[in-house]
Amino acid sequence: MKQWFYKVFHFSSAIQRRLSKRITTTGRVILLCLFLSGVFGDANQSMAYQIFSFLLCLVAIEIGFSLVFRLRYSATRHLPRFASVGMPLKYRITIHNQTPKSQTALKLWEEFADPRPSLSEFLAIAEPNESKRNAFDRAVGYFRWQWAIARNLGAIAKAIDLPSLQPNSQIEVVYEILPTQRGLIRLAGLTIARPSPFGLFHACKTLVLPQTISILPKLYQLPPMQITGSRRYQSGGVALSSLVGDSEEFRALRDYRAGDSLRSIHWKSWAKTGKPIVKEEQDEFFVRHALILDTFQPEIYSEVFEEAIAVAASFAYEVQTQESLLDLMFVGTESYCFTFGRGLSHTDRMLEIIASVRSCQDKSFEAIVPSIVERISLLSGCICVFLTWDEDRKNLIRYLQSMRIFTLVLIVASDANQFKMDELASDRLTDFRILTLGNIQAELLQR
Numbered sequence: 001m002k003q004w005f006y007k008v009f010h011f012s013s014a015i016q017r018r019l020s021k022r023i024t025t026t027g028r029v030i031l032l033c034l035f036l037s038g039v040f041g042d043a044n045q046s047m048a049y050q051i052f053s054f055l056l057c058l059v060a061i062e063i064g065f066s067l068v069f070r071l072r073y074s075a076t077r078h079l080p081r082f083a084s085v086g087m088p089l090k091y092r093i094t095i096h097n098q099t100p101k102s103q104t105a106l107k108l109w110e111e112f113a114d115p116r117p118s119l120s121e122f123l124a125i126a127e128p129n130e131s132k133r134n135a136f137d138r139a140v141g142y143f144r145w146q147w148a149i150a151r152n153l154g155a156i157a158k159a160i161d162l163p164s165l166q167p168n169s170q171i172e173v174v175y176e177i178l179p180t181q182r183g184l185i186r187l188a189g190l191t192i193a194r195p196s197p198f199g200l201f202h203a204c205k206t207l208v209l210p211q212t213i214s215i216l217p218k219l220y221q222l223p224p225m226q227i228t229g230s231r232r233y234q235s236g237g238v239a240l241s242s243l244v245g246d247s248e249e250f251r252a253l254r255d256y257r258a259g260d261s262l263r264s265i266h267w268k269s270w271a272k273t274g275k276p277i278v279k280e281e282q283d284e285f286f287v288r289h290a291l292i293l294d295t296f297q298p299e300i301y302s303e304v305f306e307e308a309i310a311v312a313a314s315f316a317y318e319v320q321t322q323e324s325l326l327d328l329m330f331v332g333t334e335s336y337c338f339t340f341g342r343g344l345s346h347t348d349r350m351l352e353i354i355a356s357v358r359s360c361q362d363k364s365f366e367a368i369v370p371s372i373v374e375r376i377s378l379l380s381g382c383i384c385v386f387l388t389w390d391e392d393r394k395n396l397i398r399y400l401q402s403m404r405i406f407t408l409v410l411i412v413a414s415d416a417n418q419f420k421m422d423e424l425a426s427d428r429l430t431d432f433r434i435l436t437l438g439n440i441q442a443e444l445l446q447r
């Protein structure tokens with residue numbers, strides 16, 4: 001049944017999307033009156049018949065005018081590289097009138113890429129709290145369709161009025177959209193519309209202009225944060241690459257010893273001396289934290305997971321401002337670890353990576369453990385953002401406690417009573433907090 005309704009929604013959505021820009025609010029009222037007068041009137045009722053005839057002629061004339069619009073134009077968007085969820089994004093658009101006539105009373109729309117979900121996406125991704133809807137709504141899937149459309153759009157945009165376009169001249173306007181989802185917003189083009197003489201319809205000209213904007217997760221305000229942890233030995237010094245020990249900084253050259261990595265061989269010195277020479281790296285001690293993001297959940301989309309992404313991004317942004325390293329660890333198609341801080345990478349790049357994270361449905365939580373164990377000797381502390389609290393996650397916290405790693409555990413949940421605090425055996429090395437949907441900001445600010 002949902003497959004049949006999907007076809008209906010897919011077809012009707014395309015028509016609605018096209019007509020919504022061409023028919024004005026006044027035009028919708030006139031069309032409704034035309035329909036009612038046609039249904040309830042007949043030739044014997046002179047008044048209703050006259051109203052129907054008049055409105056029919058008016059609509060026909062307006063449609064004719066809406067089909068004639070000889071505007072030629074070019075446009076350029078000046079987009080920023082990033083925007084954030086919930087923060088209005090303003091950018092400039094330059095429009096060049098390429099006709100020898102003045103153009104007035106125009107409106108401008110942003111055209112987004114087709115937001116209609118595929119059949120597999122429509123069947124797989126449920127609307128949040130869909131289980132609370134009645135059986136008919138769940139069977140039809142209309143609200144699921146509307147939610148999927150809004151999610152794929154990723155932003156809210158409204159038409160703006162354009163100033164007059166003088167012949168063969170250009171203007172610059174400021175457009176504003178409101179990002180609602182992390183990820184990419186795909187812009188397909190720009191539409192300029194001119195109203196018909198009586199304002200029932202719009203004549204439209206659409207310029208194909210594809211561009212994308214990366215939308216970063218929303219950030220929560222955090223209290224002044226001091227994650228306890230001592231400095232740890234880091235092979236390779238401050239100028240680390242993503243793998244510790246692969247550094248271009250060295251303090252001396254020495255003869256090769258058995259077991260030395262081939263990466264450390266200084267080839268120019270070997271060529272001069274005729275024997276293998278290696279470069280000795282500069283080793284330092286400094287603070288290094290791990291941000292462990294839990295991506296393991298059965299659903300493709302959930303509000304809990306989206307909030308966990310926002311919480312992780314907030315802590316990553318805060319730690320990035322401190323004089324320490326941060327290892328972002330999560331599992332997608334494989335296990336990932338990205339190192340930031342102390343000049344290794346920029347904050348925007350880190351948030352861009354977090355914004356692209358998707359849920360992992362085909363692996364268990366144990367898939368992330370090897371990455372943590374591999375780097376445990378380098379870590380001063382850990383921030384764990386969990387989606388649930390089960391035996392696998394408890395075992396990881398016990399392991400971190402046994403290794404004397406200071407750990408902050410944040411569990412994002414839909415219900416404050418979902419987990420009992422007596423299950424979370426805190427000690428002086430571990431701090432547990434449960435963050436509930438709708439109250440996350442206040443709970444993060446609590447000390």
